[in-house]
Structures are given as C-alpha cells and as structure tokens.
Amino acid sequence: MSPHHSHATLPPDAEPLVGAGENIATVEAMIARVPLAGPRPLLWWGGFAAAFLVVVVLVTAIAWLLLKGVGIWGIDIPVAWGFAITNFVWWIGIGHAGTFISAILLLLHQHWRTSINRLTEAMTLFAVACAGLFPLLHLGRPQYFYWLLPYPDTMGLWPQWRSPLVWDIFAVSTYGTVSLVFWYVGLIPDLATLRDRATSLWRRRAYGVLALGWRGDAQHWRHYEKLYLMLAGLATPLVVSVHSIVGMDFAVAILPGWHSTIFPPYFVAGAIFSGFAMVLTIVIPLRAVYGFKAYITDRHLELMAKVLMATGWIVAYGYFSEFFTAWISGDEFDRYMAVNRATGPYRAVFWLLIACNVLVPQALWWRRLRRSAAVLFVVSLLVNIGMWAERYVIVVTSLHRDFLPSSWGMFSGTRWDWATFIGTLGLFFALIFLFVRLLPAISMTEMKRFVTTGEETE
Amino acid sequence: MNVSPRRILAEFAAHEALVGALRRLRDERYSHLEVYTPFPSDAIDELLPGKSTRIGWLMLAGGIVGGSGAYFLQWFAARDYAYNAGGRPLHSWPAFVPVTFELTVLTAALVGFASLLWLARLPRLDHPVFDAPEFRRASQDRFFLAVRTDDPRLTSVGVEPLLRECGAVSIQEVAG
Numbered sequence: 014m015s016p017h018h019s020h021a022t023l024p025p026d027a028e029p030l031v032g033a034g035e036n037i038a039t040v041e042a043m044i045a046r047v048p049l050a051g052p053r054p055l056l057w058w059g060g061f062a063a064a065f066l067v068v069v070v071l072v073t074a075i076a077w078l079l080l081k082g083v084g085i086w087g088i089d090i091p092v093a094w095g096f097a098i099t100n101f102v103w104w105i106g107i108g109h110a111g112t113f114i115s116a117i118l119l120l121l122h123q124h125w126r127t128s129i130n131r132l133t134e135a136m137t138l139f140a141v142a143c144a145g146l147f148p149l150l151h152l153g154r155p156q157y158f159y160w161l162l163p164y165p166d167t168m169g170l171w172p173q174w175r176s177p178l179v180w181d182i183f184a185v186s187t188y189g190t191v192s193l194v195f196w197y198v199g200l201i202p203d204l205a206t207l208r209d210r211a212t213s214l215w216r217r218r219a220y221g222v223l224a225l226g227w228r229g230d231a232q233h234w235r236h237y238e239k240l241y242l243m244l245a246g247l248a249t250p251l252v253v254s255v256h257s258i259v260g261m262d263f264a265v266a267i268l269p270g271w272h273s274t275i276f277p278p279y280f281v282a283g284a285i286f287s288g289f290a291m292v293l294t295i296v297i298p299l300r301a302v303y304g305f306k307a308y309i310t311d312r313h314l315e316l317m318a319k320v321l322m323a324t325g326w327i328v329a330y331g332y333f334s335e336f337f338t339a340w341i342s343g344d345e346f347d348r349y350m351a352v353n354r355a356t357g358p359y360r361a362v363f364w365l366l367i368a369c370n371v372l373v374p375q376a377l378w379w380r381r382l383r384r385s386a387a388v389l390f391v392v393s394l395l396v397n398i399g400m401w402a403e404r405y406v407i408v409v410t411s412l413h414r415d416f417l418p419s420s421w422g423m424f425s426g427t428r429w430d431w432a433t434f435i436g437t438l439g440l441f442f443a444l445i446f447l448f449v450r451l452l453p454a455i456s457m458t459e460m461k462r463f464v465t466t467g468e469e470t471e
Numbered sequence: 472m473n474v475s476p477r478r479i480l481a482e483f484a485a486h487e488a489l490v491g492a493l494r495r496l497r498d499e500r501y502s503h504l505e506v507y508t509p510f511p512s513d514a515i516d517e518l519l520p521g522k523s524t525r526i527g528w529l530m531l532a533g534g535i536v537g538g539s540g541a542y543f544l545q546w547f548a549a550r551d552y553a554y555n556a557g558g559r560p561l562h563s564w565p566a567f568v569p570v571t572f573e574l575t576v577l578t579a580a581l582v583g584f585a586s587l588l589w590l591a592r593l594p595r596l597d598h599p600v601f602d603a604p605e606f607r608r609a610s611q612d613r614f615f616l617a618v619r620t621d622d623p624r625l626t627s628v629g630v631e632p633l634l635r636e637c638g639a640v641s642i643q644e645v646a647g
Contacts, residue, residue, distance in 0.1 A: 037509070037612045163548060171548035175556060180569040187577040194584050202610065206509070209607040225594035228601070229609050231506035231515050233591040236524045238511050240583050243530050247576045258569055461612075462510035465486050 030125050031464055032307025040308070040460045044453050045210050047303050051450060056302055061446040067439020074432040075150065083153050085429040092412045092424035097151035099404040100434050102259055103287065104144035104441075105185065106280070106400065109252055110288020111137025112192060115199075116248035125316050127463050128308040131203075131456045132299070132448075133292050134196040139444040140291070141189045143437040148181075150433070177261040184258040191251055195244045198237070201227050202458040256284040263407065269350040270411030273338060279331030286324035286370070287400035289317055293393035295445060297386045299454065308455050311384045318383040321396065325374035328403075332371070346416055358423065359410045362402050369399025476621035476647040478505070479630055481639035482605050482613050486512060489614035492637035493518045496618070499633070503622035507600065507615040529586040530579045537578025541571045599646035619647060 031040075046052060078085055088095035111133035118126040149155045161182050163172050172179045204224035211217045227233070260280035263271040293314070300309040339351035354363050373395045382388045414421045426434075448454070462468055483489040489506070493515060496504060502520050545567040553561055588594070600606050600617065609615050616639075618630045631642050 041611060163544060169552055171552040173554065173556075174545045174549055174570065175559070175563055175566040177569075180573070183570045183573040187573040190577060191580045194580050198584060198587070202510070205610040209610045221596060222594075225588070226596040226598060227593065227610070228598055228606075229507045229509055229615075230591070231508060231511075231519050232521055233587075233593075234508070234511035235516060235519075235521075236526045236587050236590045238516075239524045239526045240530075240587050243527055243583055244580055247530075247580055250572070251576050254569065254572060458510045462512070465510070466512055466514070468513055 028310075028312045030128070030310060030312060031460070032310065035307055035464050037461045037465060040464055041206065041210075041457050043304065043307070044455050044457050044460065045207060047449060048207060048451055048453055049211055049216070053302055057446065057450060061443060061450075064439050064443035064446055067436055068443050070432050071436025071440055074429055074436050075146075077429060078150060078433070079155070083151065085427065086433075087425050087427045087430055089422065089424070091415065091420055091422045092409055094151075094408045094412060095424055096426050096430040096434055097147040099401065099408045100437065101144050101147035101151075102280075102404045102408075103401050104140045104147070104437065105188075105259060106256060106284035106287045106404075107291045107397075108137040108140035108144065108188070108192070108288065109256060109281070109284035110292050111135070111140075112188075112195075112248050112252040113285050113288065114292070115195060116245040116252065119242075119245045120249060124463070125313055127459045128305075128310075128313060128455055129292065129296060129317075130459075131196075131199060131452075132296065132454050133288075134192060134199065135448045135452075135454075136288075136291060136295060136445065137192045138189070138196060139441050139448075140288075141185065141192065142444070143441050145185060145189065146437060147433075177258055177265050180258045181262055184255045188251060188255045191244070191248055195241075195248060198241060198244065199456060200452065201225060201237075202229065203453045203456060205229065206457055207453065253281055256280045263411075268411050268415055269339075269344070269346040270335075270354070270407065273335060275331055275334045275338070279328065279334070282324050282327035282331065283400060283403065286321065286328050287397060289321045289324065290393040290396035290400070293317055293321070293389050294397060297390045297393070299449065301386070303449075303454070305455065308460060311386075314386060314389055315380070315383045318377045318389055318392075321392070322374050322377045325370060325396070329371045332367070349414070350411065353414055354406060354410050357410065357414070359406060359413075363406050363410070366399045366402035366406055369395045370403060373399070476503075476619050478599065478617040478619055478645050478647055479634070480600060480603050480606070480615055480617045480643055480645055481634040481637075482608075482615055482641040483638060484613065484640050486514075486614055488638040489616055490514045490518065492616055492634065492639065495633065495637050496616070496630075499624065501618060501622055501624045501630070503619035505617040505619070507606070507609040507617070509610050509612060509614075524590065526583060526586045526590060530583040533582025534575045534579035537582075538571050538575035540578075541574035542567055545570060602645045603643055605641050605643070617645075621647075 114133045115130040205227040208220040257277035260276035264276035339347040
C-alpha cells in the first residue's frame with residue numbers, strides 16, 4: 014500500500030487503524046503521558062471543576078430526597094415511575110456500548126475496538142453506577158434496599174422470583190461486577206507499565222499495588238489471555254440479558270404501551286444505539302484534547318457512525334412495530350395509547366424522539382458527514398437527547414392514561430427531578446475526567462501488540 | 472550440590488529478536504525457560520514450554536456451581552415462602568432462568584479472576600526479576616528471556632555466549 018494514497022480513496026478495510034509511523038515507544042509515550050504528566054491542565058481542571066459542581070447539585074438533591082422523601086419528585090399515581098426509571102433505563106443503556114465494544118467486537122475480530130475498549134468499559138462502569146442510584150433512591154426508604162436480596166430473614170420472606178424487577182437486581186449487579194472485573198483485568202498490564210514509568214515514589218507504589226506485581230511472565234499471559242477471552246464470552250450474553258430484563262420490567266406488565274414482545278430486543282438495540290452516541294460524545298473531544306487522533310482515527314469514527322445508523326434503524330423498526338401492533342391488535346386501549354403518544358399532551362416529547370433517533374442519524378448516509386468529527390458530535394448529542402426522550406415517553410405516556418379515564422393523570426418533572434438527573438450527568442463526567450487523568454484511556458498493552466505483531470488480545 | 476537455582480536474565484530490544492532467541496534455545500533443547508514481555512504474543516506462546524492453562528475449566532466449574540446454586544436457591548425459597556400467584560406452580564422454572572443465568576456468569580467471572588491470581592501466584596510484589604534494574608522496561612518496550620540455572624542443558628560454558636549471539640543487549644543474573 015502506497016503511503017501517498019489519501020484515506021478517502023482506499024477501500025474501507027485497507028485504511029490503517031493507527032497513524033503512520035506509530036511504534037511501541039510512540040504509543041506508550043503518548044498514552045502514558047496523560048496519567049503521568051497531566052498535559053493540558055487548564056482544560057482538565059476546568060472540565061473537572063465544572064463536573065464536580067454538578068456533583069454537588071446531585072449530593073444536595075439526594076440529601077433533600079432522603080430528608081423529605083420521594084414527594085419532592087413529580088411522581089404520583091398514576092405516574093409512579095417518572096424520572097427515576099427513565100433515568101435508570103437511559104443510563105443502563107449507555108453502559109451497554111462498552112461491553113458491546115469490549116466483548117462482542119472482540120469475539121467478532123473487529124480490530125478497531127482496540128483503541129476504544131478501555132474508555133468505553135470505564136464509561137460502562139460509570140453509567141451503571143449512575144443507573145444504580147435511581148432504583149435505590151426511588152425505593153422511598155433506600156435504607157431497606159437489602160430487602161431486595163435473598164437472605165434468611167426472621168420473617169421467613171423471600172424475593173418474588175417470578176418478577177422481572179427481582180431479575181433486574183441480579184442482572185444489574187452482575188453486569189456491574191463483571192464489567193469491573195473485565196476492566197480491571199484489562200488494566201493490570203497497563204498498571205504495571207505505569208508503575209515502571211512513574212517517577213515519583215507514591216505513584217510507583219500506588220500503580221504498583223494495583224498492578225499486583227504483574228511482570229509479564231509468558232506463562233501468566235497464557236492464563237490471562239484465556240481469562241480475557243472467557244470473560245468476553247460471558248459478557249456477550251450478559252449484555253444482551255441485562256437490557257432484555259430491563260425491557261421485561263415493562264413488557265410483563267399488562268399496561269398498554271408496555272405489554273409487548275418486541276421490548277427485549279428493541280431495548281437492547283436502543284441501548285447500543287445510545288451507548289455508541291455517548292462513546293462519540295466522549296471520544297471526539299478526548300482525542301482532540303490529548304492528541305489521540307493517531308489511535309482513534311477518522312476511520313474509527315466512521316465505523317462507530319455506521320453502528321449508530323444500523324442500531325438506529327432497529328430502534329426505528331421498534332417504533333414502527335409498536336404502532337403496527339397497536340393497530341392490528343384491534344385492542345381499543347392499545348390503539349388509544351398509540352394515538353395518545355403521537356397527538357396527546359406529550360406529543361412534543363414523542364416527535365422530539367422521532368426527530369433525534371430516526372431523522373438525525375440519516376445524515377450518516379453521507380461518508381463525508383460520517384467522517385466529520387463536528388457533525389458526529391452534534392449527532393451524538395441529539396441521539397443522547399432522543400434516547401432519553403424515548404424512555405420518558407415509554408414510562409410516562411403509558412402510565413398517565415391507562416384503561417379507565419377516571420384514573421388518568423399528568424406528570425411533569427419537578428426541579429428536584431431535574432437536579433437529580435443533571436446531577437448524575439455531573440457524576441458521570443467527573444468520573445470520566447478522573448479516569449482519563451489517572452489511568453491510561455487507551456490500552457497500551459493492546460496497542461503495542463497491535464503495532465508490533467498486528468495481533469489482537471484474545 | 473545444594474545451591475538454589477538462579478536465573479540468567481537476557482534483555483532483547485525487539486519482539487523478533489526474542490522470538491529468534493527462544494527458537495534457538497528450544498532447538499538446543501533448553502527447557503527451564505521463562506519469558507517476560509510487555510504484551511502477549513502468539514509466536515512466543517507457541518515456542519514456550521509448559522502446559523496450557525486450566526483457567527477455562529476452573530471457570531466452567533465455577534459457573535456450574537453458581538448456576539446450580541442459584542437454581543436451588545430459587546427452588547427452595549419458592550417453597551419456603553409459598554406464594555400462590557394466579558395458580559402458577561411454585562416450581563415455575565421458566566421464571567427461574569434469568570437469575571440462574573446471571574449468577575452463572577457472575578460466579579464464572581469471579582472464579583476466573585481468582586484463578587488468574589492463584590495460577591499466576593499474584594499478587595507478589597517482590598519477585599527476584601524485579602532486582603534487575605533493566606527489568607523496568609519489561610512492561611514497556613523490552614523483551615526478557617530467563618534461563619534457570621537448574622536447566623539440565625546448562626554446561627560450564629554457560630548460556631551467555633549463545634544469548635549474546637542471539638542479540639541480547641544485556642545479560643545478568645538474578646535470584647531464582
């Protein structure tokens with residue numbers, strides 16, 4: 014391949030996944046520089062301080078909630094789920110892209126995952142942490158959260174195993190734990206690199222303890238690689254199960270707008286859709302600020318844009334299917350739900366979600382737009398908004414008008430609803446800032462291997 | 472002779488150099504070899520003596536124990552606190568599948584991580600190879616090959632000339 018070809022003229026598979034002239038030394042120097050030297054300190058501190066201020070808002074909102082109870086939120090009968098469940102589903106969906114990239118793309122031998130898997134796994138962990146807050150806070154008496162777990166209590170009670178809400182506890186906690194193990198196992202060799210590159214004693218000690226004394230023994234690599242592959246194999250059905258179960262939280266109820274067999278697969282597609290949008294939202298500024306464009310190339314952005322468009326179409330099919338099923342069922346309540354979504358009091362949110370999730374991604378049919386970081390950044394923000402709107406519509410419009418008009422009602426988020434939601438955005442981005450500053454955002458081990466042997470960890 | 476074995480630790484500047492040296496030593500029938508690299512490599516794995524890993528079997532066992540434990544827990548709890556939901560059987564097995572699956576995955580993953588630590592004898596922060604100052608680059612951009620002095624092929628000439636011939640940029644001895 015001649016180096017004089019411009020990327021635009023190459024067939025897609027021939028375009029390199031790393032910049033020209035990258036080798037072990039350059040990869041490591043570029044990536045390790047961020048946690049060890051902290052370049053662009055003003056940007057980092059500015060961004061972290063802004064995110065941290067929002068964390069203060071979150072802490073305040075949670076403190077007020079614990080003092081006053083869930084009445085400070087807009088939830089009531091009939092809309093008892095409100096923001097808390099909307100936010101839970103939105104955040105847990107965002108987490109899914111991380112596991113999809115680390116596990117499913119690994120099993121499918123998609124080499125382009127190498128530059129982004131570390132960051133997206135971190136994103137998964139932080140998104141799951143934000144998601145996990147909401148069901149707990151929504152309990153009303155969060156101090157009794159352990160009642161959800163199976164333990165031999167003195168009253169002889171056990172969880173209701175037939176309930177998807179109980180499955181959810183196992184799914185989300187397993188998902189969080191397995192994601193953490195997967196992420197940490199991937200980090201161990203990189204922590205050893207940081208231990209050996211760090212100049213200050215406390216950093217050497219901190220990274221050294223976290224690296225567990227990893228020394229790169231080839232016998233250890235044998236165990237390590239097998240473990241990594243097995244974890245990917247386990248995480249693949251896991252990621253599908255988690256949002257399927259979240260989908261079943263809704264689908265098992267008999268409520269019009271929830272009681273639908275399309276929910277589990279449609280939720281999984283929506284999760285990957287929103288997750289890839291969040292990956293783009295984070296990666297585009299990150300690669301610009303820290304000079305990672307040689308590793309997260311325009312080709313990476315284009316591939317992510319294609320996943321975004323493909324999953325966007327699955328989600329669009331889900332919307333179509335909901336309306337089609339409502340119509341063909343002939344069920345009066347289902348049909349009213351469909352009409353009410355598109356023309357009722359929440360129609361603005363509904364059309365916002367159609368615009369953001371169905372219309373906006375169509376821009377990505379054009380290769381030039383798929384490769385434009387600015388366009389992708391805007392698209393990713395709009396998809397994030399659209400997916401939040403989708404969850405809001407599913408939760409609120411289904412609940413607010415069910416079977417009996419006498420039990421209908423309206424819901425709107427209060428300032429504390431918004432403070433809690435925006436607060437978790439602050440928590441998420443504050444954690445992302447800390448992660449980028451303290452740990453290598455791209456796997457040095459995998460990148461070094463890739464530039465040396467062209468192999469991928471498996 | 473009652474001297475505890477030591478390691479002759481050779482440093483190589485490139486992956487190919489280490490693969491060449493490893494192949495050479497294997498051809499010369501050296502067997503007590505250790506390799507330290509900044510990333511895993513298929514070429515090294517094929518040349519390295521030693522058994523393949525058992526971690527997959529351990530994870531399978533962990534998954535089976537976790538999954539059957541989870542199923543038993545649900546089966547037991549559904550009887551211990553009998554709850555008649557619309558006449559459905561207490562042993563409603565399809566509803567028990569999700570939790571069984573999740574706990575299978577959870578235990579397999581945790582057992583896998585614990586097995587890595589156990590099989591690799593980690594954490595261990597004081598391994599003798601860390602005594603070599605050059606070894607700091609084993610996690611960065613250098614490739615190390617260690618010959619243990621209890622290798623039956625080792626003669627009075629030593630292995631150093633051979634390692635130099637293969638392109639070692641530094642050689643030193645550390646404890647075994």
